[in-house]
Amino acid sequence: MTAHIYPGGNSTVQWFGKAYSGDTMPHPNVIVIHTTEGGSFPSYGGGGSAPTFTVKGKEVHQHFYANHSARALVNKSGGVETNTLNVIQIELVGTCDKGGPGLYWPDAKDSDLAGLVDLVDWLTDTYDVPLVSTSKPWLSYPSSYGSARGQRMSFAEWNSFKGICGHQHVPENDHGDPGNFPIKRLIELVKAKKGKPSEPAPSKPAPSKPVSKIVALNAAVKPGARHAQVKDLQRFLVKAGYGPIPGAYTTYYGAETQKAVARFHNKNPHLKSAGVSYDPAIGKSGFKELQKEAGIK
Numbered sequence: 001m002t003a004h005i006y007p008g009g010n011s012t013v014q015w016f017g018k019a020y021s022g023d024t025m026p027h028p029n030v031i032v033i034h035t036t037e038g039g040s041f042p043s044y045g046g047g048g049s050a051p052t053f054t055v056k057g058k059e060v061h062q063h064f065y066a067n068h069s070a071r072a073l074v075n076k077s078g079g080v081e082t083n084t085l086n087v088i089q090i091e092l093v094g095t096c097d098k099g100g101p102g103l104y105w106p107d108a109k110d111s112d113l114a115g116l117v118d119l120v121d122w123l124t125d126t127y128d129v130p131l132v133s134t135s136k137p138w139l140s141y142p143s144s145y146g147s148a149r150g151q152r153m154s155f156a157e158w159n160s161f162k163g164i165c166g167h168q169h170v171p172e173n174d175h176g177d178p179g180n181f182p183i184k185r186l187i188e189l190v191k192a193k194k195g196k197p198s199e200p201a202p203s204k205p206a207p208s209k210p211v212s213k214i215v216a217l218n219a220a221v222k223p224g225a226r227h228a229q230v231k232d233l234q235r236f237l238v239k240a241g242y243g244p245i246p247g248a249y250t251t252y253y254g255a256e257t258q259k260a261v262a263r264f265h266n267k268n269p270h271l272k273s274a275g276v277s278y279d280p281a282i283g284k285s286g287f288k289e290l291q292k293e294a295g296i297k
Contacts, residue, residue: 014044014050014054017068022083028067028129029128031090031129031164033178036054038101051071051091052090053089053090055093055115055116055119056115057114058118059115071083073089080171088127090119090120096176096178096180097142105179106140106181113185113186113189118193124190125194125255131164133165134164136153138178138179138183144166144168144179153170154171166183213296214288215291221281230250233257234260235294236287239295242261242264258281264282265279271286
């Protein structure tokens with residue numbers, strides 16, 4: 001998997017990847033949210049206790065590649081893997097303790113969440129992280145500290161979890177951050193962002209019409225990029241039975257679209273790129289054949 005740098009962040013000012021290269025995570029599928037309990041970007045001891053990202057308002061510092069292990073969780077020997085298995089870690093500058101330093105995150109407004117929304121939107125497009133919260137409670141601090149109130153996952157629950165959780169939910173840890181964080185609102189805002197066009201619409205947009213005859217691919221459509229014809233591609237994949245989820249059409253060639261294209265190529269190996277076993281990129285011939293499978297003539 002290609003190591004990723006968040007395009008909306010700063011990956012130079014506090015980059016710790018050279019000092020702590022960490023482990024490559026083949027399938028990141030969990031986001032853990034922390035609070036720094038301070039009002040400015042921490043030093044993290046030169047990276048020794050750093051997360052993947054730190055967010056302050058709209059400013060995001062990236063400390064490690066998004067698919068490399070970070071270092072902000074306790075990882076005891078003989079238990080489960082916390083830092084290194086599949087977890088992207090985000091520290092929010094501020095506090096979960098009422099009256100503590102910096103922004104009190106349980107009372108965060110939409111404007112306070114904006115930088116985090118952009119980051120989570122990118123992460124859930126780039127990696128197989130479901131946009132769902134843990135079913136465990138997000139307890140207020142200090143009740144969230146420790147493990148006595150049912151918020152901490154068991155080893156088995158942690159190993160099977162995919163989605164977004166807080167530091168208070170991670171086994172082998174006792175921290176209570178980010179407290180009663182507004183996780184429901186965060187997810188609502190990210191979903192709303194995914195439903196919006198990525199570019200401003202023209203002043204007099206033409207009405208959108210379903211494709212009724214085969215159309216040509218007018219330019220290269222690369223995985224991970226945005227392209228106007230990705231919406232058509234997604235519609236064809238759904239209609240032909242390859243996915244992604246109907247009703248979620250966007251211009252972004254994200255992880256689910258790539259998986260669906262790879263499934264199409266597995267059924268049509270003659271359309272794969274030469275010499276590859278997993279092909280998530282669509283070419284002109286594949287784009288035409290996919291439309292035929294979707295019943296378009």
